[in-house]
Amino acid sequence: MADQGDVRAVLEYVPRFRGKIFVVLIEAGLLPEPAIAESLLDLAAMEDVGVKLILGVLGGDLKDLYDWTLECEIMAARLTRPLGEPGAIEEAKAILGRGQTVVADASSNDPLDPQVVDFTLGIGAVKLIALLEEAILIDGEPVPAVRAADADALAISGTVTGAHLLQAAAEACRRGVPRVHVLNGRRQGVLVDELFSNEGVGTMIHADSYRQIRPLREEDIPELLGMIGRSVRRTKLVARNYEDIEARIGDYRVMTIDDNVVGCVALHDYPGENVAEVACLYVKLNHEGRGYGVDLVHHAEALAREKGIPRVFALTTRAADFFEKRVGYSPCDPDALPTTRRQQLEESGRDSKVFEKRL
CATH class of the missing domain: 3.40.1160.10 (Acetylglutamate kinase-like)
Structure with missing residues:
Protein backbone atom coordinates (compact mmCIF):
# COMPACT_ATOMS: atom_id res chain seq x y z
CA MET A 1 0.00 0.00 0.00
CA SER A 209 11.94 31.85 -7.13
CA TYR A 210 11.43 28.16 -6.39
CA ARG A 211 11.75 28.46 -2.62
CA GLN A 212 10.73 31.71 -1.02
CA ILE A 213 9.40 33.27 2.15
CA ARG A 214 6.49 35.61 1.48
CA PRO A 215 3.67 37.35 3.37
CA LEU A 216 0.68 35.22 4.31
CA ARG A 217 -2.34 35.69 2.05
CA GLU A 218 -5.92 35.34 3.18
CA GLU A 219 -6.37 32.25 1.00
CA ASP A 220 -3.42 30.65 2.83
CA ILE A 221 -5.08 30.82 6.26
CA PRO A 222 -6.99 27.50 6.07
CA GLU A 223 -3.82 25.73 4.95
CA LEU A 224 -1.81 27.33 7.74
CA LEU A 225 -4.38 26.26 10.33
CA GLY A 226 -4.35 22.71 9.00
CA MET A 227 -0.57 22.68 8.94
CA ILE A 228 -0.04 23.82 12.53
CA GLY A 229 -2.97 21.85 13.96
CA ARG A 230 -0.81 18.87 14.90
CA SER A 231 1.53 21.01 17.00
CA VAL A 232 -1.38 22.86 18.59
CA ARG A 233 -2.87 19.54 19.69
CA ARG A 234 0.46 18.54 21.20
CA THR A 235 0.70 21.92 22.98
CA LYS A 236 3.82 22.89 21.06
CA LEU A 237 2.07 25.93 19.56
CA VAL A 238 -0.52 28.32 20.94
CA ALA A 239 -4.00 27.62 19.58
CA ARG A 240 -5.10 30.05 16.88
CA ASN A 241 -8.30 30.36 14.89
CA TYR A 242 -9.08 31.93 11.52
CA GLU A 243 -10.08 35.25 13.04
CA ASP A 244 -6.93 35.46 15.20
CA ILE A 245 -4.69 35.05 12.18
CA GLU A 246 -6.77 37.26 9.91
CA ALA A 247 -6.65 40.09 12.46
CA ARG A 248 -2.83 40.02 12.42
CA ILE A 249 -2.26 38.71 8.91
CA GLY A 250 0.54 41.20 8.31
CA ASP A 251 2.60 39.53 11.04
CA TYR A 252 2.73 36.15 9.31
CA ARG A 253 5.11 34.79 6.71
CA VAL A 254 5.04 31.43 4.93
CA MET A 255 7.79 29.48 3.23
CA THR A 256 6.78 28.01 -0.11
CA ILE A 257 8.50 25.47 -2.31
CA ASP A 258 7.25 25.48 -5.88
CA ASP A 259 4.22 27.44 -4.59
CA ASN A 260 3.38 24.85 -1.89
CA VAL A 261 3.34 26.14 1.69
CA VAL A 262 5.79 24.13 3.81
CA GLY A 263 6.40 26.33 6.84
CA CYS A 264 5.42 29.50 8.67
CA VAL A 265 6.54 32.08 11.21
CA ALA A 266 5.09 35.25 12.71
CA LEU A 267 6.65 38.40 14.12
CA HIS A 268 4.39 40.14 16.64
CA ASP A 269 5.26 43.72 17.58
CA TYR A 270 4.76 45.25 21.01
CA PRO A 271 4.56 48.99 20.27
CA GLY A 272 6.48 51.18 22.66
CA GLU A 273 8.43 48.27 24.16
CA ASN A 274 11.22 47.94 21.53
CA VAL A 275 10.74 44.20 21.36
CA ALA A 276 8.99 41.68 19.09
CA GLU A 277 8.02 38.03 19.41
CA VAL A 278 9.07 35.30 16.98
CA ALA A 279 5.99 33.07 17.07
CA CYS A 280 4.05 30.36 15.24
CA LEU A 281 7.22 28.74 13.92
CA TYR A 282 6.40 25.51 12.11
CA VAL A 283 7.83 23.36 9.33
CA LYS A 284 5.91 20.45 7.81
CA LEU A 285 7.09 17.03 8.93
CA ASN A 286 8.33 15.89 5.53
CA HIS A 287 10.45 19.05 5.24
CA GLU A 288 12.14 18.90 8.62
CA GLY A 289 15.91 18.60 8.87
CA ARG A 290 16.67 20.89 5.93
CA GLY A 291 17.31 24.12 7.84
CA TYR A 292 13.99 25.71 6.92
CA GLY A 293 13.16 26.54 10.54
CA VAL A 294 16.44 28.44 10.83
CA ASP A 295 15.66 30.32 7.62
CA LEU A 296 12.22 31.29 8.91
CA VAL A 297 13.61 32.57 12.21
CA HIS A 298 16.30 34.57 10.42
CA HIS A 299 13.65 36.04 8.14
CA ALA A 300 11.59 37.15 11.14
CA GLU A 301 14.71 38.69 12.70
CA ALA A 302 15.41 40.58 9.46
CA LEU A 303 11.88 41.99 9.60
CA ALA A 304 12.51 43.14 13.17
CA ARG A 305 15.74 44.86 12.14
CA GLU A 306 13.93 46.65 9.31
CA LYS A 307 11.52 48.02 11.91
CA GLY A 308 14.35 49.15 14.17
CA ILE A 309 13.48 46.63 16.88
CA PRO A 310 16.64 45.75 18.84
CA ARG A 311 15.44 42.60 20.64
CA VAL A 312 13.27 39.58 19.84
CA PHE A 313 12.01 36.80 22.06
CA ALA A 314 10.40 33.41 21.62
CA LEU A 315 8.40 31.10 23.87
CA THR A 316 8.58 27.35 23.47
CA THR A 317 7.63 24.18 25.30
CA ARG A 318 9.57 21.71 23.13
CA ALA A 319 12.16 23.56 21.02
CA ALA A 320 14.57 24.95 23.63
CA ASP A 321 17.59 23.28 22.00
CA PHE A 322 16.64 24.67 18.61
CA PHE A 323 16.44 28.26 19.82
CA GLU A 324 19.56 28.05 21.97
CA LYS A 325 21.86 25.97 19.76
CA ARG A 326 20.62 26.57 16.21
CA VAL A 327 19.64 30.24 16.15
CA GLY A 328 21.63 31.70 19.05
CA TYR A 329 18.93 32.67 21.54
CA SER A 330 19.59 32.89 25.28
CA PRO A 331 17.29 31.82 28.11
CA CYS A 332 15.69 34.69 29.97
CA ASP A 333 13.27 35.29 32.80
CA PRO A 334 9.55 35.67 31.97
CA ASP A 335 9.73 39.04 33.74
CA ALA A 336 11.62 40.29 30.68
CA LEU A 337 8.50 39.83 28.54
CA PRO A 338 6.20 42.72 27.64
CA THR A 339 3.53 43.05 30.31
CA THR A 340 0.64 41.91 28.11
CA ARG A 341 2.57 38.87 26.87
CA ARG A 342 3.62 37.89 30.39
CA GLN A 343 0.00 38.06 31.52
CA GLN A 344 -1.08 35.89 28.58
CA LEU A 345 1.56 33.33 29.48
CA GLU A 346 0.49 33.23 33.13
CA GLU A 347 -3.18 32.86 32.21
CA SER A 348 -2.48 30.11 29.66
CA GLY A 349 -0.88 27.79 32.20
CA ARG A 350 1.64 26.69 29.55
CA ASP A 351 5.04 25.64 30.83
CA SER A 352 6.88 27.69 28.22
CA LYS A 353 10.53 28.59 28.36
CA VAL A 354 11.49 32.08 27.28
CA PHE A 355 14.42 32.90 25.01
CA GLU A 356 15.67 36.21 23.68
CA LYS A 357 18.17 37.55 21.19
CA ARG A 358 19.74 40.96 20.75
CA LEU A 359 19.82 41.98 17.10
Whole structure:
Protein backbone atom coordinates (compact mmCIF):
# COMPACT_ATOMS: atom_id res chain seq x y z
CA MET A 1 0.00 0.00 0.00
CA ALA A 2 1.32 3.48 -0.88
CA ASP A 3 2.44 5.68 1.98
CA GLN A 4 -0.31 8.17 2.82
CA GLY A 5 2.18 11.03 2.87
CA ASP A 6 3.29 10.12 -0.65
CA VAL A 7 -0.31 10.01 -1.86
CA ARG A 8 -1.05 13.41 -0.34
CA ALA A 9 2.10 14.86 -1.90
CA VAL A 10 0.98 13.63 -5.33
CA LEU A 11 -2.55 14.95 -4.89
CA GLU A 12 -1.21 18.43 -4.08
CA TYR A 13 0.20 18.65 -7.58
CA VAL A 14 -2.65 17.17 -9.63
CA PRO A 15 -4.79 20.34 -9.87
CA ARG A 16 -1.72 22.46 -10.57
CA PHE A 17 -0.53 20.25 -13.43
CA ARG A 18 -3.93 19.63 -15.02
CA GLY A 19 -4.13 21.27 -18.44
CA LYS A 20 -0.42 22.19 -18.47
CA ILE A 21 1.97 21.17 -21.25
CA PHE A 22 5.15 19.21 -20.48
CA VAL A 23 7.82 18.49 -23.09
CA VAL A 24 9.58 15.24 -22.15
CA LEU A 25 12.78 14.22 -23.94
CA ILE A 26 13.84 10.57 -23.76
CA GLU A 27 17.23 9.16 -24.73
CA ALA A 28 15.47 5.95 -25.66
CA GLY A 29 18.43 4.21 -27.28
CA LEU A 30 20.67 4.66 -24.24
CA LEU A 31 18.35 3.87 -21.34
CA PRO A 32 17.39 0.46 -19.89
CA GLU A 33 14.07 -0.84 -21.14
CA PRO A 34 12.58 -1.31 -17.63
CA ALA A 35 13.27 2.36 -16.82
CA ILE A 36 11.71 3.52 -20.10
CA ALA A 37 8.69 1.29 -19.54
CA GLU A 38 8.11 2.66 -16.05
CA SER A 39 8.52 6.24 -17.26
CA LEU A 40 5.91 5.62 -19.97
CA LEU A 41 3.51 4.16 -17.40
CA ASP A 42 4.04 7.26 -15.27
CA LEU A 43 3.40 9.46 -18.30
CA ALA A 44 0.18 7.53 -18.96
CA ALA A 45 -0.91 8.34 -15.40
CA MET A 46 -0.09 12.02 -15.96
CA GLU A 47 -2.12 11.97 -19.15
CA ASP A 48 -5.02 10.53 -17.14
CA VAL A 49 -4.97 13.49 -14.73
CA GLY A 50 -4.98 16.02 -17.56
CA VAL A 51 -1.32 16.80 -18.26
CA LYS A 52 -0.72 17.51 -21.96
CA LEU A 53 2.40 15.68 -23.08
CA ILE A 54 4.92 15.92 -25.89
CA LEU A 55 7.46 13.09 -25.99
CA GLY A 56 10.61 13.91 -27.92
CA VAL A 57 12.64 10.82 -28.82
CA LEU A 58 16.33 11.78 -28.72
CA GLY A 59 17.72 8.41 -29.75
CA GLY A 60 16.67 4.88 -30.55
CA ASP A 61 13.83 3.73 -32.76
CA LEU A 62 10.96 6.22 -32.91
CA LYS A 63 8.49 3.55 -34.04
CA ASP A 64 9.46 1.28 -31.14
CA LEU A 65 8.85 4.03 -28.60
CA TYR A 66 5.56 4.96 -30.26
CA ASP A 67 4.47 1.31 -30.08
CA TRP A 68 5.42 1.28 -26.40
CA THR A 69 3.21 4.30 -25.75
CA LEU A 70 0.27 2.40 -27.22
CA GLU A 71 1.08 -0.65 -25.08
CA CYS A 72 0.98 1.66 -22.04
CA GLU A 73 -2.42 2.98 -23.21
CA ILE A 74 -1.11 6.47 -23.86
CA MET A 75 -3.37 8.22 -26.37
CA ALA A 76 -0.46 9.00 -28.66
CA ALA A 77 -0.13 10.40 -32.17
CA ARG A 78 3.11 10.77 -34.10
CA LEU A 79 4.26 14.11 -35.41
CA THR A 80 4.82 13.84 -39.17
CA ARG A 81 7.97 15.97 -39.06
CA PRO A 82 10.96 16.27 -36.70
CA LEU A 83 10.47 18.37 -33.62
CA GLY A 84 12.55 21.32 -34.81
CA GLU A 85 11.17 21.65 -38.34
CA PRO A 86 8.82 24.42 -39.51
CA GLY A 87 5.20 23.53 -38.89
CA ALA A 88 5.98 21.17 -36.00
CA ILE A 89 4.52 23.51 -33.39
CA GLU A 90 1.24 23.98 -35.25
CA GLU A 91 0.87 20.24 -35.86
CA ALA A 92 1.66 19.46 -32.22
CA LYS A 93 -0.93 21.99 -31.04
CA ALA A 94 -3.54 20.31 -33.23
CA ILE A 95 -2.73 16.89 -31.75
CA LEU A 96 -2.88 18.24 -28.20
CA GLY A 97 -6.17 19.91 -29.05
CA ARG A 98 -7.61 16.49 -29.88
CA GLY A 99 -6.67 15.29 -26.41
CA GLN A 100 -3.74 13.17 -27.60
CA THR A 101 -0.11 12.96 -26.55
CA VAL A 102 2.46 13.96 -29.17
CA VAL A 103 5.34 11.63 -30.03
CA ALA A 104 8.03 13.49 -31.97
CA ASP A 105 11.37 12.71 -33.56
CA ALA A 106 14.08 14.72 -31.78
CA SER A 107 16.98 12.51 -32.87
CA SER A 108 18.71 15.30 -34.77
CA ASN A 109 18.79 17.46 -31.66
CA ASP A 110 21.09 17.56 -28.67
CA PRO A 111 19.28 17.64 -25.34
CA LEU A 112 18.21 21.21 -24.57
CA ASP A 113 19.60 22.67 -27.80
CA PRO A 114 18.09 25.93 -29.18
CA GLN A 115 15.65 24.11 -31.48
CA VAL A 116 14.25 22.15 -28.55
CA VAL A 117 13.93 25.35 -26.52
CA ASP A 118 12.26 27.15 -29.45
CA PHE A 119 9.72 24.34 -29.70
CA THR A 120 9.12 24.32 -25.93
CA LEU A 121 8.49 28.06 -25.89
CA GLY A 122 6.34 27.97 -29.01
CA ILE A 123 4.10 25.22 -27.68
CA GLY A 124 3.68 27.01 -24.33
CA ALA A 125 5.12 24.26 -22.13
CA VAL A 126 5.66 24.96 -18.44
CA LYS A 127 8.24 22.20 -18.04
CA LEU A 128 11.03 20.83 -20.20
CA ILE A 129 12.07 17.44 -18.85
CA ALA A 130 15.05 15.44 -20.08
CA LEU A 131 15.41 11.74 -19.23
CA LEU A 132 19.05 11.20 -20.05
CA GLU A 133 21.83 8.70 -19.61
CA GLU A 134 23.90 11.55 -18.15
CA ALA A 135 22.44 13.61 -15.32
CA ILE A 136 23.59 16.85 -13.69
CA LEU A 137 25.43 16.23 -10.44
CA ILE A 138 26.98 18.78 -8.12
CA ASP A 139 29.60 17.32 -5.81
CA GLY A 140 28.38 13.92 -6.96
CA GLU A 141 24.72 14.48 -6.05
CA PRO A 142 21.64 15.85 -7.81
CA VAL A 143 20.57 19.25 -6.52
CA PRO A 144 16.81 19.81 -6.12
CA ALA A 145 16.84 23.38 -7.41
CA VAL A 146 19.39 25.63 -9.11
CA ARG A 147 18.61 29.22 -10.05
CA ALA A 148 19.42 29.98 -13.67
CA ALA A 149 21.31 33.05 -12.45
CA ASP A 150 23.67 30.81 -10.44
CA ALA A 151 24.22 28.15 -13.09
CA ASP A 152 27.17 29.65 -14.98
CA ALA A 153 29.24 30.14 -11.84
CA LEU A 154 28.46 26.59 -10.75
CA ALA A 155 29.30 25.18 -14.18
CA ILE A 156 32.85 26.55 -14.07
CA SER A 157 33.42 25.66 -10.42
CA GLY A 158 34.78 22.21 -11.22
CA THR A 159 32.20 20.52 -8.99
CA VAL A 160 29.61 19.79 -11.69
CA THR A 161 29.13 16.66 -13.75
CA GLY A 162 27.17 17.56 -16.88
CA ALA A 163 28.16 21.23 -16.75
CA HIS A 164 27.18 21.71 -20.41
CA LEU A 165 23.67 20.49 -19.60
CA LEU A 166 23.46 22.85 -16.64
CA GLN A 167 24.42 25.81 -18.82
CA ALA A 168 22.00 24.78 -21.58
CA ALA A 169 19.18 24.40 -19.05
CA ALA A 170 19.95 27.81 -17.56
CA GLU A 171 19.88 29.39 -21.01
CA ALA A 172 16.48 27.77 -21.65
CA CYS A 173 15.20 29.36 -18.44
CA ARG A 174 16.64 32.74 -19.35
CA ARG A 175 14.81 32.51 -22.66
CA GLY A 176 11.51 31.89 -20.90
CA VAL A 177 11.09 28.19 -20.02
CA PRO A 178 9.89 28.26 -16.38
CA ARG A 179 11.37 24.91 -15.28
CA VAL A 180 13.93 22.53 -16.78
CA HIS A 181 14.38 19.13 -15.13
CA VAL A 182 17.43 17.03 -16.03
CA LEU A 183 16.92 13.51 -14.71
CA ASN A 184 18.78 10.24 -14.55
CA GLY A 185 16.72 8.25 -17.03
CA ARG A 186 18.19 4.99 -15.74
CA ARG A 187 16.41 5.41 -12.42
CA GLN A 188 13.03 3.70 -12.34
CA GLY A 189 10.22 5.91 -11.06
CA VAL A 190 12.26 9.05 -11.57
CA LEU A 191 9.44 11.06 -13.16
CA VAL A 192 6.95 10.70 -10.33
CA ASP A 193 9.63 11.12 -7.66
CA GLU A 194 10.81 14.32 -9.33
CA LEU A 195 7.56 15.97 -10.34
CA PHE A 196 5.23 15.01 -7.51
CA SER A 197 7.39 15.99 -4.55
CA ASN A 198 8.67 19.36 -3.38
CA GLU A 199 12.30 18.28 -3.21
CA GLY A 200 12.58 15.95 -6.20
CA VAL A 201 15.33 13.47 -7.07
CA GLY A 202 16.95 15.13 -10.09
CA THR A 203 18.30 18.59 -10.81
CA MET A 204 15.78 21.31 -11.61
CA ILE A 205 16.88 24.63 -13.05
CA HIS A 206 14.43 27.47 -12.62
CA ALA A 207 14.15 31.08 -13.68
CA ASP A 208 11.94 32.34 -10.87
CA SER A 209 11.94 31.85 -7.13
CA TYR A 210 11.43 28.16 -6.39
CA ARG A 211 11.75 28.46 -2.62
CA GLN A 212 10.73 31.71 -1.02
CA ILE A 213 9.40 33.27 2.15
CA ARG A 214 6.49 35.61 1.48
CA PRO A 215 3.67 37.35 3.37
CA LEU A 216 0.68 35.22 4.31
CA ARG A 217 -2.34 35.69 2.05
CA GLU A 218 -5.92 35.34 3.18
CA GLU A 219 -6.37 32.25 1.00
CA ASP A 220 -3.42 30.65 2.83
CA ILE A 221 -5.08 30.82 6.26
CA PRO A 222 -6.99 27.50 6.07
CA GLU A 223 -3.82 25.73 4.95
CA LEU A 224 -1.81 27.33 7.74
CA LEU A 225 -4.38 26.26 10.33
CA GLY A 226 -4.35 22.71 9.00
CA MET A 227 -0.57 22.68 8.94
CA ILE A 228 -0.04 23.82 12.53
CA GLY A 229 -2.97 21.85 13.96
CA ARG A 230 -0.81 18.87 14.90
CA SER A 231 1.53 21.01 17.00
CA VAL A 232 -1.38 22.86 18.59
CA ARG A 233 -2.87 19.54 19.69
CA ARG A 234 0.46 18.54 21.20
CA THR A 235 0.70 21.92 22.98
CA LYS A 236 3.82 22.89 21.06
CA LEU A 237 2.07 25.93 19.56
CA VAL A 238 -0.52 28.32 20.94
CA ALA A 239 -4.00 27.62 19.58
CA ARG A 240 -5.10 30.05 16.88
CA ASN A 241 -8.30 30.36 14.89
CA TYR A 242 -9.08 31.93 11.52
CA GLU A 243 -10.08 35.25 13.04
CA ASP A 244 -6.93 35.46 15.20
CA ILE A 245 -4.69 35.05 12.18
CA GLU A 246 -6.77 37.26 9.91
CA ALA A 247 -6.65 40.09 12.46
CA ARG A 248 -2.83 40.02 12.42
CA ILE A 249 -2.26 38.71 8.91
CA GLY A 250 0.54 41.20 8.31
CA ASP A 251 2.60 39.53 11.04
CA TYR A 252 2.73 36.15 9.31
CA ARG A 253 5.11 34.79 6.71
CA VAL A 254 5.04 31.43 4.93
CA MET A 255 7.79 29.48 3.23
CA THR A 256 6.78 28.01 -0.11
CA ILE A 257 8.50 25.47 -2.31
CA ASP A 258 7.25 25.48 -5.88
CA ASP A 259 4.22 27.44 -4.59
CA ASN A 260 3.38 24.85 -1.89
CA VAL A 261 3.34 26.14 1.69
CA VAL A 262 5.79 24.13 3.81
CA GLY A 263 6.40 26.33 6.84
CA CYS A 264 5.42 29.50 8.67
CA VAL A 265 6.54 32.08 11.21
CA ALA A 266 5.09 35.25 12.71
CA LEU A 267 6.65 38.40 14.12
CA HIS A 268 4.39 40.14 16.64
CA ASP A 269 5.26 43.72 17.58
CA TYR A 270 4.76 45.25 21.01
CA PRO A 271 4.56 48.99 20.27
CA GLY A 272 6.48 51.18 22.66
CA GLU A 273 8.43 48.27 24.16
CA ASN A 274 11.22 47.94 21.53
CA VAL A 275 10.74 44.20 21.36
CA ALA A 276 8.99 41.68 19.09
CA GLU A 277 8.02 38.03 19.41
CA VAL A 278 9.07 35.30 16.98
CA ALA A 279 5.99 33.07 17.07
CA CYS A 280 4.05 30.36 15.24
CA LEU A 281 7.22 28.74 13.92
CA TYR A 282 6.40 25.51 12.11
CA VAL A 283 7.83 23.36 9.33
CA LYS A 284 5.91 20.45 7.81
CA LEU A 285 7.09 17.03 8.93
CA ASN A 286 8.33 15.89 5.53
CA HIS A 287 10.45 19.05 5.24
CA GLU A 288 12.14 18.90 8.62
CA GLY A 289 15.91 18.60 8.87
CA ARG A 290 16.67 20.89 5.93
CA GLY A 291 17.31 24.12 7.84
CA TYR A 292 13.99 25.71 6.92
CA GLY A 293 13.16 26.54 10.54
CA VAL A 294 16.44 28.44 10.83
CA ASP A 295 15.66 30.32 7.62
CA LEU A 296 12.22 31.29 8.91
CA VAL A 297 13.61 32.57 12.21
CA HIS A 298 16.30 34.57 10.42
CA HIS A 299 13.65 36.04 8.14
CA ALA A 300 11.59 37.15 11.14
CA GLU A 301 14.71 38.69 12.70
CA ALA A 302 15.41 40.58 9.46
CA LEU A 303 11.88 41.99 9.60
CA ALA A 304 12.51 43.14 13.17
CA ARG A 305 15.74 44.86 12.14
CA GLU A 306 13.93 46.65 9.31
CA LYS A 307 11.52 48.02 11.91
CA GLY A 308 14.35 49.15 14.17
CA ILE A 309 13.48 46.63 16.88
CA PRO A 310 16.64 45.75 18.84
CA ARG A 311 15.44 42.60 20.64
CA VAL A 312 13.27 39.58 19.84
CA PHE A 313 12.01 36.80 22.06
CA ALA A 314 10.40 33.41 21.62
CA LEU A 315 8.40 31.10 23.87
CA THR A 316 8.58 27.35 23.47
CA THR A 317 7.63 24.18 25.30
CA ARG A 318 9.57 21.71 23.13
CA ALA A 319 12.16 23.56 21.02
CA ALA A 320 14.57 24.95 23.63
CA ASP A 321 17.59 23.28 22.00
CA PHE A 322 16.64 24.67 18.61
CA PHE A 323 16.44 28.26 19.82
CA GLU A 324 19.56 28.05 21.97
CA LYS A 325 21.86 25.97 19.76
CA ARG A 326 20.62 26.57 16.21
CA VAL A 327 19.64 30.24 16.15
CA GLY A 328 21.63 31.70 19.05
CA TYR A 329 18.93 32.67 21.54
CA SER A 330 19.59 32.89 25.28
CA PRO A 331 17.29 31.82 28.11
CA CYS A 332 15.69 34.69 29.97
CA ASP A 333 13.27 35.29 32.80
CA PRO A 334 9.55 35.67 31.97
CA ASP A 335 9.73 39.04 33.74
CA ALA A 336 11.62 40.29 30.68
CA LEU A 337 8.50 39.83 28.54
CA PRO A 338 6.20 42.72 27.64
CA THR A 339 3.53 43.05 30.31
CA THR A 340 0.64 41.91 28.11
CA ARG A 341 2.57 38.87 26.87
CA ARG A 342 3.62 37.89 30.39
CA GLN A 343 0.00 38.06 31.52
CA GLN A 344 -1.08 35.89 28.58
CA LEU A 345 1.56 33.33 29.48
CA GLU A 346 0.49 33.23 33.13
CA GLU A 347 -3.18 32.86 32.21
CA SER A 348 -2.48 30.11 29.66
CA GLY A 349 -0.88 27.79 32.20
CA ARG A 350 1.64 26.69 29.55
CA ASP A 351 5.04 25.64 30.83
CA SER A 352 6.88 27.69 28.22
CA LYS A 353 10.53 28.59 28.36
CA VAL A 354 11.49 32.08 27.28
CA PHE A 355 14.42 32.90 25.01
CA GLU A 356 15.67 36.21 23.68
CA LYS A 357 18.17 37.55 21.19
CA ARG A 358 19.74 40.96 20.75
CA LEU A 359 19.82 41.98 17.10
